[in-house]
Amino acid sequence: MGRSWAKSGPDRCGGGRQEPALLSAFWSSGLGRLWLESNCLPGSPGCCTTATLIFCLLCLQLAMAKRLPARRLDGIDHNPWVEFGKLASEADAVNLGQGFPDFPPPDFAVEAFQHAVSGDFMLNQYTKAFGYPPLTKILASFFGKFLGQEIDPLKNVLVTVGAYGALFTAFQALVDEGDEVIIIEPFFDCYEPMTLMAGGRPVFVSLKPCPTQDGELDSSSNWQLDPTELASKFTSRTKALILNTPNNPLGKVFSRAELELVASLCQQHDVVCITDEVYQWLVYDGYQHISIASLPGMWERTLTIGSAGKTFSVTGWKVGWVLGPDSLLKHLRTVHQNSVYHCPTQGQAAVAQSLEREQMLFGQPSSYFAQLPQAIQHNRDHMIRSLQSVGLRPVIPQGSYFLITDISDFKSKMPDLPGAADEPYDRRFVKWMIKNKGLVAIPVSVFYSVPHQKLFDHYIRFCFMKDESTLQAMDQKLQMWKDELRP
């Protein structure tokens, strides 16, 4: 009896309007039969009512909806970049939002990639899982010097899918349900969802600006952690602290003293330090990037993350790495071999060749690591001057691709910009600015934990890792804006 009911069902009810797959499941699950039995006696005409059919289909949908997503995805499905990326692409605006260069990579990097894709055809096949050997070798020898450490390419280096992949691998390897992870605000936005996905609990501590002299521009060096407050965040459940220097979005380059503070707390509380140093070469005004792993007692508890994308202006190659002690890296290797297993070979070969070139030229004026920060510092200074002309107050960054600007004056002059009820001011300001002034930036509240967003809703982030023509286009937009400001 069951089979014949199933066969007759869709025809009787003209249910062809509905998604066929749902209907077939309706019949094969037995719900269809129940529905028929409750509504239709064999032979009776026109017994189908749309209402009962819809009701049964709804029941089926609920029944089918065994909870689909895994719980580890709770609260992390939203991504701010998707929204702002879309807005930026829709408007005819100068994109100073997302952090990637709009100028070409250096010739030697492009050549290295061309060499990797046109040479030995076996580079089209898998390489070693934990890193293409010439790459792990050069990473070990190059960074060994900076970290003051003997680095073994097999034990102390892991190549990952970008620094993003390195962060993910580190969190998955070490953070357990209930572990606390100290995150310094403002933070690169992925640190929080990655902590949550690993079942961890983010504990936030904010960098706060010290008051500046009237008329002087603020600097990222002025934004500091309160030592007492920082110390209070460490508990017996603290598993890791994530450090980002140079910092995105602020551009802060942590000083030796500041790193020593973080280091002593990590050692005192036996905490792992995950340090995101992707912008290590983008340091200005003679400041020095210092890797916390080079401080006494820190190598054995630090994972140092780097990025080829930011190092060589090739964000699309997605090659990153982690350096650290074998006792920690072995756990990252376990995650790696159970998630992506291998990274693409040719990108790694190109990065290896590029790093070999930089190692040879290190310290010389022709080195990319010397030339790039010089060139980008000009961009930074240009942008700082230009932004001030419309009443934006930039915070001078010591490093990275970014600077943040204070929009408090605008907040007081035009507090009621369109937006959702609880939407932080900076997001509403950015949307207004994209639409009306043709400039894209990123609201800094995106880089803060939800409870703190209202405290830091008066800053927006600009990226100056852009071509001269982009900065000129920015100047044009700013000039128009300035003209509109005149009474």
Add this chain to the structure above:
Amino acid sequence: MSLKLKNAKRIEGLDKNVWIEFTKLAADPSVVNLGQGLPDISPPNYVKEELSKVAAIDSLNQYTRGFGHPSLVKALSCLYEKFYQNRIDPDKEILVTVGAYGSLFNAIQGLIDEGDEVIVIVPFYDCYEPMVRMAGATPVFIPLRSKPVDGKKWSSSDWTLDPQELASKFNSKTKAIILNTPHNPLGKVFTSSELQVIADLCIKYDALCISDEVYEWLVYTGNKHLKIATFPGMWERTVTIGSAGKTFSVTGWKLGWSIGPKHLIKHLQTVQQNSVYTCATPLQEALAQAFWIDIKRMDDPECYFNSLPKELEVKRDRMVRLLESVGLTPIVPDGGYFIIADVSLLDADLSDMKDSSEPYDYKFVKWMTKNKKLSAIPVSAFCNAETKSQFEKFVRFCFIKKDSTLDAAEAIIKAWKRQAS
């Protein structure tokens, strides 16, 4: 050593990996390597050319769309729509991942929860078990079993799942079944009725199907690759995984994809945006261009989707003859680029292989690598602890190798035969 600097529980016990051990063994250049599944033949010229062309385009050196480079998802949508009855939304129903491996990871992390059960068919591509465990779920194993062969050639199609046994593995906790067709290591191509049995159970128990179809183009004469997602009631509960590496013989590009309904793919996308965020741009663009070339000539014998299986079928047949000639009993694969053989009849003297706790095939492969300079992979590496003994007399050979590699393997096998007689 500090207690706090230890690993998260999710990776407890998952640190061992068969490949690390065996690729090290086979790395000796004097060894003829038929172990790891990577081609030592060149990818097709037009594929290499597309990548060369792309390397010269500046803008392709920067980030692209996280869920897949636009021209690539468009090409994938166009290609796969030919096989499905429905349209495939390139933005919502496709995700580009770091190899098919990455798709498996995203699917399992996105859809499988602690406490769920996931059915895994034995033998299995070795990562399925640790990935399921890493998600806190329990793998439930069911072995393929061979029917008696009675003198005719042993084929991968002789290995089947017992429908009653399979049904007994499903219950209300079953979140998904992982299907692999064509199958690694056996080479089995699941038939329509076999897929129907699986589909019926998925629908009955409201379970998902994660279908690993990386070898979808490598199917030999008399066989057809079928997509379980095209069976009635299956599109909405299936994630189908493909691989550029296996499609175009470019395993080092590490690009794969997941195709499925938006209500499933969106969860894989959430994992993506919190793990790698985006895949490499130049490789995705080159892959898109390579696809367009072959999409335009699907019926042409020159199309790689047609020419590669023809080329491999010849190699497969050669391997079958070679293995038979030395007393190894091969199981002729209907698809894929591996062939497994029963090595027990050789009765090799493995007494100098210490560590008697290892399964027979592990010892055999190590002995063969050391003494015969020929490497392969033990099939019990593709089994869970309880089923290892059912498969420990089998060894897996990869035949997507250039003729000179197969010539070298042939020379070793002939010398072996002379020694034995």
